Amino acid sequence: MIDMTIDDIEKIKNAPELDENGKNLTIKNENIAFQNVNFSYDDKQVIKNVNFEIPTQTSTAIIGPSGSGKSTLCHLLLRFYDIDDGNIRIDGVDIKDMTLSTLMSKISAVFQKVYLFNDTIENNILFGNPGATKEEIIRAAKQACCHDFIMSLPEGYQTMLNEKGSNLSGGEKQRISIARAILKDAPIIILDEATASIDPENEQLIQTAINELSKGKTVITIAHKLETIKNADQIIVLNEGEIIQKGSHDELIRKPGMYQDFIRIKSKSAGWKL
Secondary structure: OOEOOHHHHHHHHHOOOOOOOOEOOOOOOOOEEEEEEEEEEOOEEEEEEEEEEEOOOOEEEEEOOOOOOHHHHHHHHOOOOOOOEEEEEEOOEEHHHEOHHHHHHHEEEEEOOOOOOOOEHHHHHHOOOOOOOHHHHHHHHHHOOOHHHHHOOOOHHHOEOOHHHOOOOHHHHHHHHHHHHHHHOOOEEEEEOOOOOOOHHHHHHHHHHHHHHHOOOEEEEEOOOHHHHHHOOEEEEEEOOEEEEEEOHHHHOOOOOHHHHHHHHHHHHHOOOO
């Protein structure tokens, strides 16, 4: 399942009902294409004629100022909303032609704000794949760097979580959400500011978990960390809902523009040399 936040759930509840007349289709390759995509929200156009492709098993970092439409692109791929015109395709198939269950089976998303259920840790991880065995749950937890802290709790995997997981730290909740995504094993991964607002110790553990989650996957990252951005196969720079630059780090850093300015500011604050 998609790891949604309270805000995401409220957005979906208040959104227009989606047409669910798609088919259960077999998707062989997870290449993604946004073609002439436009989207408006509350009578304001927030995505403007967006075109890009993400080849199977590559990484794409999306950067841009706050409010530029980064998360909106991910929400459109997840069909939290339907686009005004254009199309979004996976393996050449318009996502509107798929059932939502087919689409959701192909994507795991990890958001900055994690929603956990008032249930055991085991069941919260199991939500990613209800048919998984206990051994598979533990393996996913180990890959997500959360097995050790789970076992340090008096009830281990049977520890009951408060609503929203309030009895865990932010980093612990994030690692459980990544374990859930690892267990689901979807071929497309969306990471929306997954390491933002996390202390350095937890950030290192979460990055290790993300690396495990991302192996052999098609990855879309709403990025803010220099290392993530520089290592992406493709970087998309958004501003006011439009793509203003697109390419690899080596290509974009040589061109005057928002990306070059963004990286120089980030590098200076981090003490990096380009």
